[in-house]
Amino acid sequence: MKKTACLAVFVALVSLILTGCGTGKATEASLFDEKDGIVSQGVIEAQEVSINSKIPGKIAKLYVAEGDEVKAGDILVEISSDEIKAKEDQAKAMVNEAQAAYDAAKGQLEAAQAMLEKAKNGARKQEIAQAQASYDLWLKTYERVKKLYEKGAVSAQKCDEVKTQLEVAAQNLSMAKEGARSEDISAAQAAVVSAQAMEQAAKAKLQEAKGGLEEVRAYLKDTKITSPISGTVTELDADEGELVSTGMSIATVTDLNDMWVEVQVKETDISKIFLGQRVKVKIPAYPDEIFSGKVVRINQKPDFAVKRATNDNGSFDIQAFGVKIKLDNKNKVMRPGMTAFVQFPK
DSSP states (O other), X not given: OHHHHHHHHHXXXXXXXXXXXXXXXXXXXXXXXXXXXXXXXXXXXXXXXXXXXXXXXXXXXXXOOTTOEEOTXXXXXXXXXXXXXXXXXXXXXXXXXXXXXXXXXXXXXXXXXXXXXXHHHOOOHHHHHHHHHHHHHHHHHHHHHHHHHHTTSSOXXXXXXHHXXXXXHHHHHHHHHHOOOHHHHHHHHHHHHHXXXXXXXXXXXXXXXXXXXXXXXXXXXXXXXXOSSOEEEEEEOOOTTOEXXXXXXXXXXXXXXXXXXXXXXXXXXXXXXXXXXXXXXXXXXXXXXXXXXXXXXXXXXXXXXXXXXXXXXXXXXXXXXEEEEEEOOTTOOOOTTOEEEEEEEO
């Protein structure tokens, strides 16, 4: 009886060893029959984007939860922006101040240019006529006052005052007819140059202020973090009210419609693989289901050498080529990181 019992235990142990001791490890043979085609194993990958903040701050609001479907451009997270809004108000005030200074400088330049133009072109006809009328008026006035002075009706001082006004009117009329002197034109040109320098300096300060405002607004825009792709929120790493730093991962968005697996195919089998080839796929998580895929890339160079002796080449290494398969994941049961077994039908 003891010998029989020992024999039974031994058989049971051997059975456990041969079946993998109940570890649950999937094998290619347990999922596909290699008689029906080449079988290769790989790990499922997908387009994933880590969502992070460009600016440090407190999370004011989370718009999504794990498992939510999002579209490209949807707002996922909002960072508190009170301080940035205050900086925006300050930047706006600086722009307004710089704009006012620029407008004033521009007005001064226009006035200086007008004065220079007037100095070069001389007085207008209306101005000459006005100067002529003023001269004629003072000439008649002087003639009357002089006669009265000769009769003793007015004082010599009064006569001299009128004579002075007549001389001023005569000079104004002469200047209006002859135009400005060269030194007046030079002075007007210098005033234009100075006004131009002031206008350019004011313009530069205005551009600088506007640049500062745009920078603050860019930061303000960055407080609302959007998804760059359409997909599923597969991971959420932060909560509302939590402080986040620049570059810290807040969430992960995965496009479960864009999934693939890359497997290695021996060079002795690569001739049986072609672009567009439909394949069967199984994953251990769903052993009773068969998924499908399509070959979208065959590497032009081998990836590594597999030490495997064959009847054809003796003990030489067998090269392997990477083959990428685009997976059909319409029901979205596949996940990145899952093991996938691919069968290339004969």
